[in-house]
Amino acid sequence: MSRWVQGAYAPVEQEVDCVDLEVDGVIPPELNGMLARIGPNPIGEVGEDHQLFLGDGMIHSLTLEGGRAVSYRNRWVRTEPVAGKLGEEPKDAPIDHLDCANTHIFPFAGSLYALTETSIPYAVSSDLDTEGRADFDGFIDTGFTAHPHVDPRTGQMHAIGYDVSPDKAATHFVFAADGSPLRKNVLELGGSSWIHDFAASEHFMIVWDLPLQYNTEMAAAGAQIPFRWTPGYEARVGLRRLDAEDASVLWFDGPQAFVFHPVNAWEETDASGKIIKVVCDTCRYPKMYDQVRTGPGDMAPPQLYRWTFDLTTGQMTEEQIDPRAQEFARIDDRFWGQKHNFAVTTELFRFTGETGIIAHYDDAEPQAWSMGKGVVTSEAVFVPESDTAAQGEGYVLAAATDAQSGASRVSIFDSQKVAKGPLAEVLLPVKMPVTFHGSWLPAVK
Numbered sequence: 025m026s027r028w029v030q031g032a033y034a035p036v037e038q039e040v041d042c043v044d045l046e047v048d049g050v051i052p053p054e055l056n057g058m059l060a061r062i063g064p065n066p067i068g069e070v071g072e073d074h075q076l077f078l079g080d081g082m083i084h085s086l087t088l089e090g091g092r093a094v095s096y097r098n099r100w101v102r103t104e105p106v107a108g109k110l111g112e113e114p115k116d117a118p119i120d121h122l123d124c125a126n127t128h129i130f131p132f133a134g135s136l137y138a139l140t141e142t143s144i145p146y147a148v149s150s151d152l153d154t155e156g157r158a159d160f161d162g163f164i165d166t167g168f169t170a171h172p173h174v175d176p177r178t179g180q181m182h183a184i185g186y187d188v189s190p191d192k193a194a195t196h197f198v199f200a201a202d203g204s205p206l207r208k209n210v211l212e213l214g215g216s217s218w219i220h221d222f223a224a225s226e227h228f229m230i231v232w233d234l235p236l237q238y239n240t241e242m243a244a245a246g247a248q249i250p251f252r253w254t255p256g257y258e259a260r261v262g263l264r265r266l267d268a269e270d271a272s273v274l275w276f277d278g279p280q281a282f283v284f285h286p287v288n289a290w291e292e293t294d295a296s297g298k299i300i301k302v303v304c305d306t307c308r309y310p311k312m313y314d315q316v317r318t319g320p321g322d323m324a325p326p327q328l329y330r331w332t333f334d335l336t337t338g339q340m341t342e343e344q345i346d347p348r349a350q351e352f353a354r355i356d357d358r359f360w361g362q363k364h365n366f367a368v369t370t371e372l373f374r375f376t377g378e379t380g381i382i383a384h385y386d387d388a389e390p391q392a393w394s395m396g397k398g399v400v401t402s403e404a405v406f407v408p409e410s411d412t413a414a415q416g417e418g419y420v421l422a423a424a425t426d427a428q429s430g431a432s433r434v435s436i437f438d439s440q441k442v443a444k445g446p447l448a449e450v451l452l453p454v455k456m457p458v459t460f461h462g463s464w465l466p467a468v469k
């Protein structure tokens with residue numbers, strides 16, 4: 025049986041609504057809103073070659089109000105294939121794209137989107153009902169991404185999308201703060217590269233063009249995700265102005281390495297205010313999809329690195345800043361693109377055994393917390409204590425699943441005191457299989 029439908033990853037078969045959840049500890053009463061998470065929850069039998077990244081997407085929501093865990097709900101996203109599997113009338117016609125929504129649940133301009141890389145977004149309601157595919161009247165005409173980002177300075181949403189194809193290209197999409205499409209530019213890559221996410225400083229987005237490459241032989245053989253590690257590929261990492269209206273990218277020679285998720289990026293200036301360096305912290309793998317190609321199964325662990333782009337010399341350098349295996353970095357999103365003083369990562373032990381979280385601070389040693397043996401956690405989400413709280417002051421919400429029992433919980437930490445353990449744990453009444461990503465949606469005041 026595929027490893028991706030066992031243990032903490034084993035899917036649930038029911039959609040449920042639960043209220044008045046059990047809580048250990050005290051939930052901070054200012055946490056009013058909904059934690060939405062999404063991950064794969066495949067319907068029916070899957071084969072040994074099942075792709076983790078293609079499992080039918082299920083959204084999970086936990087609503088907190090005034091110190092109470094009010095409710096939990098889960099729903100499959102009704103993509104056209106999922107609707108078919110559930111025996112329902114699809115809202116959308118089949119498309120010639122990967123049709124999947126399992127990776128990120130992302131709010132923008134008053135709407136909520138379920139996203140998967142190289143797929144077309146699905147709009148969902150705050151009740152988790154699928155509203156339908158959202159291509160913005162044809163503006164999204166190539167695969168989109170699971171990781172758009174909203175620039176807190178402009179309110180604009182940026183994304184880098186691409187297709188599962190031999191095309192040596194990716195598209196930079198920009199949406200205005202009101203949610204309307206603004207512009208898009210097709211960027212020329214050196215190869216057909218897997219690009220899961222990007223970082224940005226105040227002025228530049230950072231685009232990676234790394235050795236995980238589309239493989240025509242795998243595609244001809246029918247591989248669902250025809251990408252493989254391609255040693256020797258001429259790796260590049262580029263800086264592109266966020267406000268560029270052409271296809272320009274300033275490329276740097278890059279490492280033989282792979283990145284799913286960065287931490288954040290920022291700029292350094294000289295005395296005159298001229299930008300001389302762009303710096304990006306990132307979780308970095310030495311390779312990906314080499315021997316095992318059903319998910320991130322055979323990789324060497326990801327570690328925390330700092331990439332520095334010297335605009336004077338044209339050189340990119342890198343240094344390791346934490347050797348522990350960690351992924352799924354999140355910061356205080358209000359400060360995306362500025363030097364961050366707080367980040368939380370998920371500490372992995374190759375997706376088995378013990379997992380936990382690590383909080384990183386600018387002016388103090390990191391703090392770690394283990395979720396326990398056999399308990400799998402994934403990306404944690406940072407929630408500011410209030411709209412006006414200082415950067416990094418707030419809470420970390422981390423979901424975890426016991427691989428044996430299926431017992432699932434959401435742990436709430438003081439972001440500055442992670443090593444003290446959770447302030448509260450919401451004990452979910454049903455299993456929540458491992459999810460990839462999530463968002464905090466504050467209650468409307």
Ligand SMILES: [Fe+2]
Nearest residue numbers: 170220285461
């Ligand atoms: Fe991701």
